[in-house]
Amino acid sequence: MKTVYSPLHHRRTAVSELDGGVLIPPHENPNRAETILARVKDQQLGEVLPPESHGLAPIRRIHSDRYIEFLEHCWRDWQAEGKPGEAIPAVWSGRGMRERLPKDIDGRLGFYSFAAETSITDGTWEAARAAVDVALTAQALVAGGERAAFALCRPPGHHAAEELFGGYCFFNNAGIAAQAFLDQGAKRVAILDVDFHHGNGTQSIFYQRSDVLTLSLHGDPDLVFPHFLGFEDETGEGDGEGYNLNITYPPNTPFEVWREGLETACQRIVDYAPDALIIALGVDTFEEDPISFFKLKSSDYLTLGQRLAELGLPTLFTMEGGYDVDAIGVNVVNVLKGFEG
Numbered sequence: 001m002k003t004v005y006s007p008l009h010h011r012r013t014a015v016s017e018l019d020g021g022v023l024i025p026p027h028e029n030p031n032r033a034e035t036i037l038a039r040v041k042d043q044q045l046g047e048v049l050p051p052e053s054h055g056l057a058p059i060r061r062i063h064s065d066r067y068i069e070f071l072e073h074c075w076r077d078w079q080a081e082g083k084p085g086e087a088i089p090a091v092w093s094g095r096g097m098r099e100r101l102p103k104d105i106d107g108r109l110g111f112y113s114f115a116a117e118t119s120i121t122d123g124t125w126e127a128a129r130a131a132v133d134v135a136l137t138a139q140a141l142v143a144g145g146e147r148a149a150f151a152l153c154r155p156p157g158h159h160a161a162e163e164l165f166g167g168y169c170f171f172n173n174a175g176i177a178a179q180a181f182l183d184q185g186a187k188r189v190a191i192l193d194v195d196f197h198h199g200n201g202t203q204s205i206f207y208q209r210s211d212v213l214t215l216s217l218h219g220d221p222d223l224v225f226p227h228f229l230g231f232e233d234e235t236g237e238g239d240g241e242g243y244n245l246n247i248t249y250p251p252n253t254p255f256e257v258w259r260e261g262l263e264t265a266c267q268r269i270v271d272y273a274p275d276a277l278i279i280a281l282g283v284d285t286f287e288e289d290p291i292s293f294f295k296l297k298s299s300d301y302l303t304l305g306q307r308l309a310e311l312g313l314p315t316l317f318t319m320e321g322g323y324d325v326d327a328i329g330v331n332v333v334n335v336l337k338g339f340e341g
C-alpha cells in the first residue's frame with residue numbers, strides 16, 4: 001500500500017494545549033507523524049509519495065470561504081494585536097446569546113471553534129493545507145484503481161466541521177476526500193471513523209445527506225470529548241435520516257466488545273454498497289493512550305485491518321488521533337498490514 005506524506009506537517013508545532021487548567025505540550029505533536037513514517041518504511045509497507053497540490057477548490061466544497069479565510073489570517077491578526085502567546089479561543093456564544101460573527105480576533109476565534117485545547121500558531125495554516133493535499137493525493141490513488149492508500153495526515157481532521165476547528169483539527173481531511181470521490185463520479189461513499197473520539201465534524205458535515213454514510217465507534221460522549229455530539233440517537237435528518245450511525249462504549253472497553261460494534265458498522269456498510277470506503281484511522285483506542293479509555297492491544301489492530309479488507313472496497317485511510325507516540329507506529333501499520341493480509 002502506498003503512503004502519502006508531507007514534511008510540511010512540521011509547520012504545526014504548537015507549544016501549548018490547555019489541559020486541566022494548565023498549558024502542557026500538545027498531545028498532537030510532530031513526533032506522531034514521524035514515528036508512523038519510520039514504521040511504514042521499516043516494515044516496507046510500500047512507496048512513500050509526496051502530495052500534489054490541489055488548491056483550495058476541494059476544501060471549499062466542505063468548508064465555508066469565510067472560515068478558510070479566518071484560518072489563513074488568524075495568526076497574523078492575533079499577532080497584530082500584540083498578544084503574547086498562541087491564539088487560544090476563550091469565549092463562545094453561550095445559550096441566549098447571538099451566533100453573530102464578531103470583528104475582533106478573540107470573538108472570531110470563539111465563533112470558529114468549539115474547544116480551547118487547540119491553539120493556532122505560525123504554520124498551522126500551511127500544515128493544515130498540506131494535510132488536505134495528502135488526503136486528496138491518496139484519494140486520487142484509490143480513485144485511479146489502487147486497492148487502498150494511506151494518507152498520513154497531520155494535523156488530523158475528523159473534529160473539524162464546516163466552520164469549526166477544535167480537537168486538534170482544522171480541515172476535515174476525510175470529508176474533503178469523500179466529496180472528491182463524489183465529484184469524480186462516485187454515487188455513494190462511506191466514512192467509518194475508528195478513532196477513540198466521536199467524529200463530530202464529519203457527522204455534522206454530512207448529517208443531512210444520503211450520499212455519504214457516516215459511522216463512528218467511540219467513547220461515550222457523556223463521559224469524554226467532544227461531549228456535545230456523538231450519541232446513539234443521532235441517526236441523520238432530512239435526506240440524511242438513517243445515514244449516520246454512532247456506537248458508544250464505556251470506560252475499559254476491550255477489543256472483544258469493541259469489535260461487536262465494528263461488526264454492526266461493517267454490516268451497515270455492506271448494505272449501503274458504497275463505491276469507496278474511507279477509514280478515519282485513529283489509534284487512541286490503544287490501552288496505553290494517555291487521553292482515552294479503551295483497552296485495545298497492538299495485535300488487535302491487525303485483526304481490525306483484516307476485517308476492513310473483507311469489505312472488499314476501494315479504501316482510503318486518513319490518519320486521525322493516537323497519542324501514545326511509542327506505540328503509534330506499530331498500531332497504525334498493524335492496521336494497514338492486516339488489511340494487506
Ligand code: SP5
Nearest residue numbers: 117156167168197225291320321
Ligand atoms: C483527533 C483527536 O483524537 N482529537 C482529540 C481531541 C481531544 N481533546 C480533548 C482532550 C482532553 C484531554 N484530557 C486529558 C485528561 C488526561 N488525564
Ligand code: ZN
Nearest residue numbers: 195196197321
Ligand atoms: Zn481521537
